[in-house]
Amino acid sequence: MRSREEAILANWLFYNGVEYRYEEPYKYRTADQDHRQYRPDFYYPGVDLYHEHFALDAQGEAPPKFAGYLDGVKWKRQLHSERSTALIETTSHQIRSGDVFEHLARELTRRGIELDPNPDREVPIGGQRPMEPAELIGLMRTFISHAKSNCLTISALRQRLDSIPQEDFKHRYRMFLNIAAPIIEAWDAALAAEGGIDFEDMLNLAASHLERGRYEAPYELIMADEFQDASRARARLCRALVKKPGRFFFAVGDDWQSINRFAGADVSVMTGFREWFGHGQILKLEQTFRCPQALCDASSRFVSKNDAQISKKVRSATPAVGPVLQAFQVDHREKLADAIDQFVERLSQGVMDGSIPPGRNGKVTVYVLGRYNADRQYVPGRKGRFARWVDVSFLTIHRSKGSEADYVILPEMLSAPRGRSFPNTRADDPVLALAMPAGDDYPLGEERRLFYVALTRARRSVVMFTARGQCSHFLRELEADGAVAITDTDGKAVREEGCPSCKQGVLMLRSGPYGKFRSCSNFPACSYKPIRLATSAP
Known part of the structure; x- marks a missing residue:
């Protein structure tokens, strides 16, 4: 979907089992010197109905930055009128107020579409699943913890809901609070019945x-x-x-x-x-005895971009042993494990032949630090080959605070629209803002602090691994700061062209039935394609 509001509508349509087509070309040709072929937002083939979602407020006005938007709205309405095609409309104001769903249900059922709400409907391949029950339970417990920590009653939480700006999607907050309120009341009643407290x-x-x-x-x-x-x-x-x-x-x-x-x-x-x-x-304790100065400088520069934090200048007298930051890219995510295995083997060989000085007890220590427990899979499977020279173990980054090793391996420095990635862009659910004070609102602030923890566990070097077209935003930021160069596993520099549409993926060469073309590595989440490459004549 091209906007969050359209995605909200599409989720509701899917939940209710409504067949629709997104941005299907209008049945009549409209392309001319002033207009491209018209593609309404939604089309319902079962009843031959078009649906436009307009970015309009309660007064029917468009955002100031949308120059000429109202002219487009007028043109679309006039076109449907002239061609006698059925059109229904929704607006941004209806999304924000939550009235959009009742309005859409009324408009669709009036035209013969039967709604079939089903929370267990199978999600198509590539689609994002709804929140799992266990995840909702965890979110609810965190919400209760924050609400009580801030001495917020249910009435106070509702006052906070009322104060949320109208431009936010308040309907979701309202739905969550309608679930949370009776749970909090039942929670407190159960405690009182047992004479207990949490x-x-x-x-x-x-x-x-x-x-x-x-x-x-x-x-x-x-x-x-x-x-x-x-x-x-x-x-x-x-x-x-x-x-x-x-x-x-x-x-x-x-x-x-x-x-x-x-x-x-x-x-x-x-x-x-x-x-x-x-x-x-x-x-301020600004002296460290763990990381070499170059690693202190890179990690401090990264985390201190959030100026809501206390400023510090970290100093170190620890000498550097080789490059303090390394980044290797493989062709596919499936090759990460082999690349990590090969790096540890080279490390072992270096200690054995004396090119890499041993650490304590004649070995070097290595932490594979995972953003997720599933990253344990990247610990080399045949550690016996390295046991004499290298001691490898796994920790999640969250559990690594206070720990240190000579080398730290970050195995999945990836940014994936779906699935595991670092940073995790779903770190905090927005509904927690109802129960939390206004605090650190720096983008991905907590994920940045977590990355800082990972970077500062190393006494010598942090070694990051990524995959082509899926490079982590954090790794890209270190590269842009000049702190690290991304290479392939042979040490050759990697050159990629970023996607100008999603700003996350990179353009990759692919082959199709009509020849070679380039498209975003985040396809199908991003469908950007530049001009097709020319092919030679037969």
């Missing part, structure tokens, strides 16, 4: 007792580690423990590292420390 209740009740003087803590010093993982409820408790004179609070954390959002962590508690706790001295 973890967020415990934090809030403890803070409330301290704030109201019902309990006086005997502690003069409160210390908190990993403070970037603090939720608002935890920060409130820490503040309540030291509210009396002569009490002190000491917190240690790194807001550049990934945070535990599923436990309600809010990085703004740390970045806005003085707003929470008043005056205080900030001491």
Whole structure:
């Protein structure tokens, strides 16, 4: 689909079992010197009905940047009138208000289309599946955790919903809150029936007792580690423990590292420390004894583009051993495992022949760090060949905090429209904003912090692997910054032309029934094709 709003409509049509064709050419020829052949947004062949979705607000006005848009709307309406073809319309305003579905159901059924709602309808190959039950359960638990950490009642959540700008798709937020509200009520009722509390209740009740003087803590010093993982409820408790004179609070954390959002962590508690706790001295630990300086510079430059974070200048006295960042590209994703296997074998050979200095215990250590648990598959399968010289193990990046190895391998530096990718563009569901404070809104902020963690686990080098046409945005960014050069596994530089349409894939040469042509590597998600290559005459 060409827009998110059209995708919303298409999902609803699919859910209801409505046969439609997207942007099928109009039945009458319209191409002339002023117009291309007209392609209405949707066509319903069963009832010979066209459907246009217009980017119009409640007053029937188009966005200011859509120059000449209303002229196009007028032309389309006039064309259907002159040709006596049936047309129904929907608007952006109806999408934002949620009225679009009732309107569309009424218009379609009135013309003889029978709706058949079915949440279990099989998704076509290549289509994105709806949220799985387990994923929805996890999202719901995270939502409850954030809501309670921020002391938000259901009425307060509804007030937040009302304050969301009209240009957002509020209907989805409203649907989610209509599910969440009775679950929260049932959750609290079940706890009350057992005389129990959950973890967020415990934090809030403890803070409330301290704030109201019902309990006086005997502690003069409160210390908190990993403070970037603090939720608002935890920060409130820490503040309540030291509210009396002569009490002190000491917190240690790194807001550049990934945070535990599923436990309600809010990085703004740390970045806005003085707003929470008043005056205080900030001491920056800027000396590292792990990464060489060049790796510190590249990783710091990457993560500190988010200026909502605390600025630091990381220094290191650790000497470099070879290139600190390496990136290898293979032709297909299926070749990643072999490429990683070959790299570890070369590493082992280098330690054996003395060209690579050994680390501790006469070996070099290697972490295969995965964005997902499934990345464990990239640990070399025949580790016995390397065991004397190389110690290889697997960790997810989330679990690697505090760990280090001589070499870090990032096995899937990929950007895929569907499936596993790093960065994961579905890291946080937008509905969580209903229960979370306004904090870090930097694009992919949490994924950037996670990547920073991965980069800074290495004592010598981070080695990244990618596949042609699927290179990670993060790896491309490092390349653009001059921090790394992407090569094939033989060390030859990779040259690719980016797709000007989706801005993610690259143009690849393919063969078809009419000869060779170029198209985006993200096909079918992106259907961009430049001018066909000329072929020689027979």
